[in-house]
Amino acid sequence: MFTRRAALMGAAVVAATPFVVSKASADSESMDTSGAKPVDLSSLPRVKQKLAVPPLVHEHEQIATSGPKIVEFEMTITEEEIEVDDGVFMQAMSFNGSIPGPMMVVHQDDYLELTLINPEENELQHNIDFHASTGALGGGGLTLINPGEKVTLRFRATRPGTFIYHCAPGGPMIPWHVVSGMVGAIMVLPRDGLRDQNDKPISYDKVYYVGENDFYIPKDENGEYKRYESAGDGYDDMVDVMQGLIPTHEVFNGRVGALTGAGAMTAKVGQRVLFIHSQGNRDTRPHIIGGHGDQVWELGKFNNKPDVDLETWFIRGGSAGAALYKFLQPGVYAYVNHNLIEAVNLGATGHIVVDGDWDNDLMEQVSAPTPI
Ligand SMILES: [Cu+2]
Helix, strand or coil, rough: CCCCCHHHCCCCCCCCCCCHHHHHCHHHHCCCCCCCCCCCCCCCCCECCCCCCCCCCCCCCCCCCCCCCCEEEEEEEEEEEEEEEECCCEEEECCCEEEECCCEEEEEEEEEEEEECCCCCCCCCCCCCCCCCHHHCCCCCHHEEEEEEEEEEECCCCCEEEEEECCCHHHHHHHHHHCCCCCCEEEECCCCCCEECCCCCCCEEEEEEEEEEEEEECCCCCCECCCCCCHHHHHHHHHHHHHHHCEEEECCCCCCCCCCCCHHHEEEEEEEEEEEEEEECEEEEEEEECCCCEEECCCCCCCCCCEEECCCCCCCCCEEEEEEECCCCEEEEEEEECCCHHHHHHCCEEEEEECCCCCCCCCCCCCCCCCC
16 A cells, blocks of 8 residues: 555655655564554553653652552654854754753653654654664664654663653764754663662752753855755764764854753752753763762762762763762852863753851851952
8 A cells, every 4th residue: 555654655755855865765664563462451550641842851759659550651753953152053853852862750650651753844754862772773663754643652661760852863964953952861760769879868959950062063165054945954064073973063052151040950958859961962961160070970870879079960962860969059050061162162051059157167268369
């Protein structure tokens, strides 16, 4: 039968971007699991969870108060131009309209059930690869959808930790979609909550999700950043920049300065804040200037004991880590990628504004600057 889907899979989605489908062959990335035994989950409770826009994270229990359930999420894929820095634009792709995509939180042994929507007005095929899931390219082989389609995937969250998810529609589409913004993260909490280095229960007062992205925005012959009509229109130029492996921008939450000023993170002295940090493509090294990581799950996986008292931690490209810090002094803390060129010149800087009383025992200016 010649369906609309078959037409889209086999031919160009849009005449202007014929490379899109010819390189992202649906056949090689899709998987048929129709012969598998059915599983009966009808006895499990279902919860619909609304997502928050990063750096915020949706409401959740740290310790599960009931048994495993099916947690339903819905995300819509967007293809739209964003402003990465003042006057610098990129044809971005994103999960649910934010870069990074929203953080999803479940408990170990819950089932995460995602409905992914690719609206008619989009031009490209997309899917989702959950690093927290098992099989079928992390779900990528079961979720490839054309514009005008939606798909629902369910997986059991068997391993606790923070994990990224990203679009991976095949071949050279994979890095292109990822560096165009299609990365997010999930946190699978142990059912009885987090534990510190001594195996004692530990909790957080606040949680923030910082998603770091490397962008590769082409310039014209005069050195000015270029703008394009659509993502496909800028594809060839962007690949040229990508092949050099030097990003033009390295940003937190989609834009230079997204987490400063009105977008700054906040805390109070005495509060424990959990920072989840993801990077889908490139290594990075978060650091809180003037603070520490009290407990850091650098690899993001909660079955490993956290490291303690860290100054800087390492997030491998393709992973998400978690750092817990109890703020002890008020002030404006810079949260940076401690490759300082990337932090200051390329954009990877955020702020945490912390209220409270200064502690002279921890630090005091013994004498103010004065002429020698
Ligand atoms: Cu995509």
